[in-house]
Amino acid sequence: MTETEPKEFVASIDSDSRRTPVRVAFVTRRTSPQVRTHDDPYVMTFPEVLFRAATAVEALLLALALLSLFWDAPLEGLADPMQTPNPAKAPWYFLGLQELLHYFPPIVGGVLIPTLVVLALIVIPYFGINIETEGFWLKEPKKRMRALAIVVAALSVFLIVFEVWSVLVPTILIAGIMLLGASPAANSGFRKWLRMKPLSFWIMSWFLTVAIILTVIGTFFRGAGWALVWPWEA
Amino acid sequence: MPGLIDDIAGLRNSRVWRSVFRSGSGESNLHRSLAVQQNVFLHLASVKVRRRVLKFSATWYLGTLSLGCFLILITTGILLMLYYHPSVPQAYADMKDLQFVVSAGVFLRNLHRWSAHAMVLLVFAHLFKVFYRGAYRPPREFNWVIGVVLLMLTLFLSYTGYLLPWDQLAFWAITVGSNILAAVPVLGAKIRFLILGGHTVNANALLRFYVLHCVILPLVTVLFVAIHFWRIRKDGGLYVKEKTDDRN
Ligand code: HEM
Numbered sequence: 001m002t003e004t005e006p007k008e009f010v011a012s013i014d015s016d017s018r019r020t021p022v023r024v025a026f027v028t029r030r031t032s033p034q035v036r037t038h039d040d041p042y043v044m045t046f047p048e049v050l051f052r053a054a055t056a057v058e059a060l061l062l063a064l065a066l067l068s069l070f071w072d073a074p075l076e077g078l079a080d081p082m083q084t085p086n087p088a089k090a091p092w093y094f095l096g097l098q099e100l101l102h103y104f105p106p107i108v109g110g111v112l113i114p115t116l117v118v119l120a121l122i123v124i125p126y127f128g129i130n131i132e133t134e135g136f137w138l139k140e141p142k143k144r145m146r147a148l149a150i151v152v153a154a155l156s157v158f159l160i161v162f163e164v165w166s167v168l169v170p171t172i173l174i175a176g177i178m179l180l181g182a183s184p185a186a187n188s189g190f191r192k193w194l195r196m197k198p199l200s201f202w203i204m205s206w207f208l209t210v211a212i213i214l215t216v217i218g219t220f221f222r223g224a225g226w227a228l229v230w231p232w233e234a
Numbered sequence: 235m236p237g238l239i240d241d242i243a244g245l246r247n248s249r250v251w252r253s254v255f256r257s258g259s260g261e262s263n264l265h266r267s268l269a270v271q272q273n274v275f276l277h278l279a280s281v282k283v284r285r286r287v288l289k290f291s292a293t294w295y296l297g298t299l300s301l302g303c304f305l306i307l308i309t310t311g312i313l314l315m316l317y318y319h320p321s322v323p324q325a326y327a328d329m330k331d332l333q334f335v336v337s338a339g340v341f342l343r344n345l346h347r348w349s350a351h352a353m354v355l356l357v358f359a360h361l362f363k364v365f366y367r368g369a370y371r372p373p374r375e376f377n378w379v380i381g382v383v384l385l386m387l388t389l390f391l392s393y394t395g396y397l398l399p400w401d402q403l404a405f406w407a408i409t410v411g412s413n414i415l416a417a418v419p420v421l422g423a424k425i426r427f428l429i430l431g432g433h434t435v436n437a438n439a440l441l442r443f444y445v446l447h448c449v450i451l452p453l454v455t456v457l458f459v460a461i462h463f464w465r466i467r468k469d470g471g472l473y474v475k476e477k478t479d480d481r482n
Contacts, residue, residue, distance in 0.1 A: 040284045042283065050281055052288060056299060057305070060302045060321070061306060065345060067344075071348070076403045078400070079400045079435075088409065095394075097414070101414070106416075118382065121361075125371060140255055159438065205238045
């Protein structure tokens, strides 16, 4: 064949998929097909996964059905706007928040804190600090020790001003547990385990602990006028 | 027994069956793949998974159990709807009917109620399990965000359902919650009015919560659960720690 005109490629968009069947594949670094790096065994979704899921759900149904046979859902008297129960409680999963309302003005306890919690949950996977899995103490331990001290001190002052002992105590306890892993001598057993935990682990665990404590207090230890009571007095 | 199995296989390969399910029966993994891939619901999932993700310790099956609760809630919820009027004070009378008149009415209501509490608990547990095994990290970050939306939907579903019995517990729990809303700066009172259809919890609020609880929120939740499952496949299946993974 003699030289022919080099074929002209025009980059254009045509919606007729039969007339323009030109396919150009760009294999870029970011979207390149994943190279197999593992040799794990695979199993088929049908039936292996589906049967296991069905079994798990059946066990759940059985447990809930048994519970429902022996434990009745509460039903109080007809709703009466003129008769306020004391205390009036939200559903259990909001009692941590209601407990916060006892310490902070509604705008802080009812709006600011829940909004911040939801935002914080959403952005977790978009921050490098949460993606890193390196132990908190492994790098620049002195600098980090100082940062930790400042954060815990500031938080403590805030909590003391508002007299939120139920958050202050776990905050200081968890900071103390963190410190157990700070020393390079912490190289075996539990202390090594602590040492290998990244910052995201500590923040989440602090949040989880505080949330559980507040919810338990709000649920079991609050009576008339939101005063502290024993569960059996409520 | 072999006769029965052959009969079932024959049924699954019949013209009528295949017009419905598209994939026939067969012994091969190709057939098993088709059973998943050719089904509008199952095709959200991948046709095969790594064996390691099936271990109980990997997920504690918490996501699966959350879905299980949701399915139980839809079933019992539809049955409850057959006996329930979202009006004052009939709603409360319907609770009493469930208790004293409807066969197994108490059981139905109990199962719905305890499953609802269980779902909130399980969804929270699922969130923390996903977090602690690091499964929220790229490329799964957006599925985590969808998960947060599902958490909110679960809480709203539970919360709107809480009002429906129209007893003292329901009325005052929603009153406490909606008063918190009113603390939102500037728009607080307006938002509360929008949600309650009034300044206080009243018959309009009951109707609005009913529509949210029985129609809007379940539909939106089904949609997001579908996206959630589809994203698991698109993100490369459930997370497992690679032995060569430098993220440890
Ligand atoms: C209605 C609520 C939800 C349902 C029905 C649901 C269902 C599931 C299921 C069945 C799985 C498969 C693995 C497993 O069983 O654990 C899964 C995985 C996942 N879920 Fe959920 N989920 C819900 C809420 C959430 C929430 C609140 C989050 C987090 C904020 C979340 C984040 C994830 C992520 C990131 C994965 C992938 C985990 C991995 O790759 O290992 N989901 N979900």
